[in-house]
Amino acid sequence: MSELPIGTTKGPGETPQDYTFVTPDPEQRCKYGEFVYYDAAIDGQQRAILGRITQRLPLRLYPDTFMSDPAVPPQAVADLLAYPRDDSELYQITATILGYYDEGLGFVNPRVPPRPGAPIYIAPDALLGEVLCRATPGQRGAVHIGSLLSRPTDAVPIALDATGFTSTHLAIIASTGAGKSYLAGVILEELMQPHNRAAVLIIDPHAEYDTLSEMQNNPAFADGEYRAVVRVIRPQDIQVRVSSLDLGDLRYLLPNLSDKMHHELGQAYNRVRRKYGERWTRGQFRTTLLEGEAGRPVTDPNEEVDATIGALVWRFNSVMEHSAIFNDHTNIPLSDLFCPGQCTVLQLNEIPDREQQVVVATLMRRLFEARKDTERGRAKDDDENYLPYPAFVLIEEAHNFAPANAEIITTQVLKQILSEGRKFGVSIGLISQRPGKLDSDVLSQCMTQCIMRIVNPVDQARVAESVESVGRDLLLELPALSKGQVIVAGASVNTPLMVRVRQRLTPHGAENPDAPAEWAAWFDDARTRARQRGRALPPGFIETAPGRDDLLR
Amino acid sequence: MFIGKIVSASSHIDYVCQVFAKGEAEVVPEPSDYGFGQFVAIEAADGSSLVGLVHNTSLLNPEFGNLGPRLSPHEDLAVFAPDYLSEQATLVAILVVGLLDAHLQARQGVPSIAAHPDARARALARAEIDAFHRAHGHLQMAYLPLLTGLQSALAPSLLEQTFALLSTLFPADSARINVLRANVAWRARILPTG
Numbered sequence: 078m079s080e081l082p083i084g085t086t087k088g089p090g091e092t093p094q095d096y097t098f099v100t101p102d103p104e105q106r107c108k109y110g111e112f113v114y115y116d117a118a119i120d121g122q123q124r125a126i127l128g129r130i131t132q133r134l135p136l137r138l139y140p141d142t143f144m145s146d147p148a149v150p151p152q153a154v155a156d157l158l159a160y161p162r163d164d165s166e167l168y169q170i171t172a173t174i175l176g177y178y179d180e181g182l183g184f185v186n187p188r189v190p191p192r193p194g195a196p197i198y199i200a201p202d203a204l205l206g207e208v209l210c211r212a213t214p215g216q217r218g219a220v221h222i223g224s225l226l227s228r229p230t231d232a233v234p235i236a237l238d239a240t241g242f243t244s245t246h247l248a249i250i251a252s253t254g255a256g257k258s259y260l261a262g263v264i265l266e267e268l269m270q271p272h273n274r275a276a277v278l279i280i281d282p283h284a285e286y287d288t289l290s291e292m293q294n295n296p297a298f299a300d301g302e303y304r305a306v307v308r309v310i311r312p313q314d315i316q317v318r319v320s321s322l323d324l325g326d327l328r329y330l331l332p333n334l335s336d337k338m339h340h341e342l343g344q345a346y347n348r349v350r351r352k353y354g355e356r357w358t359r360g361q362f363r364t365t366l367l368e369g370e371a372g373r374p375v376t377d378p379n380e381e382v383d384a385t386i387g388a389l390v391w392r393f394n395s396v397m398e399h400s401a402i403f404n405d406h407t408n409i410p411l412s413d414l415f416c417p418g419q420c421t422v423l424q425l426n427e428i429p430d431r432e433q434q435v436v437v438a439t440l441m442r443r444l445f446e447a448r449k450d451t452e453r454g455r456a457k458d459d460d461e462n463y464l465p466y467p468a469f470v471l472i473e474e475a476h477n478f479a480p481a482n483a484e485i486i487t488t489q490v491l492k493q494i495l496s497e498g499r500k501f502g503v504s505i506g507l508i509s510q511r512p513g514k515l516d517s518d519v520l521s522q523c524m525t526q527c528i529m530r531i532v533n534p535v536d537q538a539r540v541a542e543s544v545e546s547v548g549r550d551l552l553l554e555l556p557a558l559s560k561g562q563v564i565v566a567g568a569s570v571n572t573p574l575m576v577r578v579r580q581r582l583t584p585h586g587a588e589n590p591d592a593p594a595e596w597a598a599w600f601d602d603a604r605t606r607a608r609q610r611g612r613a614l615p616p617g618f619i620e621t622a623p624g625r626d627d628l629l630r
Numbered sequence: 631m632f633i634g635k636i637v638s639a640s641s642h643i644d645y646v647c648q649v650f651a652k653g654e655a656e657v658v659p660e661p662s663d664y665g666f667g668q669f670v671a672i673e674a675a676d677g678s679s680l681v682g683l684v685h686n687t688s689l690l691n692p693e694f695g696n697l698g699p700r701l702s703p704h705e706d707l708a709v710f711a712p713d714y715l716s717e718q719a720t721l722v723a724i725l726v727v728g729l730l731d732a733h734l735q736a737r738q739g740v741p742s743i744a745a746h747p748d749a750r751a752r753a754l755a756r757a758e759i760d761a762f763h764r765a766h767g768h769l770q771m772a773y774l775p776l777l778t779g780l781q782s783a784l785a786p787s788l789l790e791q792t793f794a795l796l797s798t799l800f801p802a803d804s805a806r807i808n809v810l811r812a813n814v815a816w817r818a819r820i821l822p823t824g
């Protein structure tokens with residue numbers, strides 16, 4: 078490679094993987110996270126050994142006293158001594174060896190640091206494009222999320238390998254406003270493009286992903302016969318068949334159960350399933366409850382019932398009958414939710430937290446069971462739980478579904494999918510702004526991590542403990558990242574990378590609200606002028622003038 | 631052209647040379663011929679010469695401080711007292727850094743032979759400076775530790791001046807020289823001033 082060297086090897090660093098080199102670096106190219114290489118002969122073959130810059134120390138510091146007047150830069154003082162400015166800058170750079178890239182093995186560390194005095198080169202864009210990520214943008218399995226942060230925009234495009242995170246899961250972690258949802262949008266766009274045609278679903282508690290529908294009108298998401306489909310399921314369209322709830326779900330949904338009620342509920346649940354099988358209705362469950370263990374038929378509707386049973390029925394009714402999502406017969410068919418080339422947005426806004434959790438738990442359970450049954454040949458075409466393709470589910474606000482220090486109904490199914498999902502082609506992506514509040518097992522099982530700016534020390538510590546693949550040097554960058562900058566590590570890239578997220582093709586649905594602008598708009602509004610007029614009129618005319626009531630309507 | 635003769639040595643490589651005054655040589659040397667940092671050759675045995683650098687100057691003047699009565703004005707002395715010898719002299723210190731033999735073969739570093747008293751010193755011509763520094767076609771400065779080891783406030787300036795001279799003689803090596811020059815300048819100018 079023809080470029081001039083940027084620096085010269087000084088010697089070993091603190092760890093066996095580190096080495097140091099010295100450079101005047103007049104163009105400031107040796108940034109933190111930048112990639113450099115040295116040449117070494119490995120098995121008789123000349124190889125570029127890549128490394129990442131982790132530290133930069135100036136070697137020639139102007140004496141402190143040169144800086145005693147803030148208006149006079151120390152270089153100006155050095156000018157006085159006829160010291161040439163260009164000669165003053167000299168840096169010691171520490172780089173961590175990644176190794177040379179082997180198609181089959183990935184990065185192989187040669188375990189030989191560079192010779193002292195060996196030249197160090199800045200890795201050319203083309204080399205990095207080839208070795209940093211396995212996937213090439215636009216090709217099958219490539220999720221082009223942006224470009225390498227240390228290079229100019231788009232100089233080194235970075236694509237995640239979808240086969241990585243669709244088998245061993247994904248986590249997107251960052252403080253609020255760092256750009257998680259934006260990145261998730263980019264990932265979904267990539268998954269829906271003609272080269273991927275994925276079957277994805279996004280759990281959207283804040284209804285911010287419906288702008289993805291724009292994909293349907295964008296030629297980037299069409300190719301020949303193919304056209305990406307976006308299906309937005311509004312909260313009022315969500316349906317959960319009560320018989321898809323398991324006992325745990327029921328216990329979780331019904332408030333304040335006593336020990337006795339728990340017992341009765343469990344008994345009734347077993348009985349109703351024995352009697353009616355997989356599909357039972359709310360009425361059948363109530364009857365089963367009232368019949369008691371003896372199975373005494375309920376004949377007289379006015380008959381005194383046991384106080385515990387009565388209270389239980391009352392709780393059951395209050396949850397199951399008054400919620401719009403539960404019903405006796407219909408679940409949203411899995412094949413409506415998951416289909417290659419379709420992105421389903423499941424909006425959960427306006428649904429109470431516990432019901433959201435139940436919706437997610439039942440859905441994930443159904444998905445996982447269907448995939449298991451289909452893979453094992455137990456489900457056939459036309460069966461309700463026949464799903465002959467893998468599916469990927471993105472979960473926003475994941476800490477609500479797998480909280481730390483608490484086992485809720487979703488935790489179990491999520492953990493099961495995280496540990497066994499790859500066998501059956503079920504994968505999940507967790508998005509959370511509070512990693513500290515997310516179950517640490519859950520987080521550590523997501524083998525591809527996208528970590529954006531994190532300021533809170535508790536959250537930083539959680540990330541550090543759960544995410545092994547990101548080195549300490551990169552974790553130190555977390556608070557310094559800006560919006561739209563992400564550290565990607567794990568199974569979908571060849572080495573941890575700092576990436577600048579690309580622009581969305583569709584509009585972002587969660588723009589920050591601009592309160593001052595909205596207040597201002599209120600005053601510009603015609604209605605406001607009308608109100609002013611109304612106020613200004615003499616009292617007798619208020620009735621007929623457009624008054625407060627009209628305005629507030 | 632000779633600049634003077636060796637009158638003393640404080641070490642095997644550090645000589646004192648008395649600059650020829652009027653009447654002592656056919657051509658009286660110009661101050662630039664024995665200036666600070668000038669490369670000089672001192673005659674040695676079998677046609678070889680010691681190569682050195684002027685690194686200091688001092689003046690000898692017995693009349694300094696002698697304010698006693700004098701018989702005639704200074705200008706008239708030659709007329710009235712022709713046997714009166716001027717005892718004023720300019721002395722330059724020469725640091726020997728190597729040897730050029732009769733065939734212009736250079737050997738840098740401390741030479742095995744020494745100069746004898748009264749050996750004459752002359753300014754080195756450019757071609758000789760070039761020959762002294764060229765090894766396998768490239769610049770060599772194996773004697774540099776002798777300069778850096780010089781216990782003198784003038785040592786950094788001597789280095790800088792030598793680097794500057796050699797940069798012009800060896801433009802192909804100027805990048806290498808510059809690395810050393812920048813370092814010396816930083817340590818000599820910036821650090822002590824701060």
Ligand SMILES: Nc1ncnc2c1ncn2[C@@H]1O[C@H](COP(=O)(O)OP(=O)(O)OP(=O)(O)O)[C@@H](O)[C@H]1O
Pocket residue numbers: 251252253254255256257258259260510560561562578579580585587588589
């Ligand atoms: N890569 C990017 N390029 C341009 N703008 C971006 C980028 N990433 C994020 N933004 C902007 O930053 C703002 C916040 O982004 P986003 O909604 O993705 O944050 P978030 O991390 O999901 O926050 P929250 O935790 O509140 O959900 C948005 O206005 C978005 O347009």
Ligand SMILES: [Mg+2]
Pocket residue numbers: 257258259587
């Ligand atoms: Mg968001």
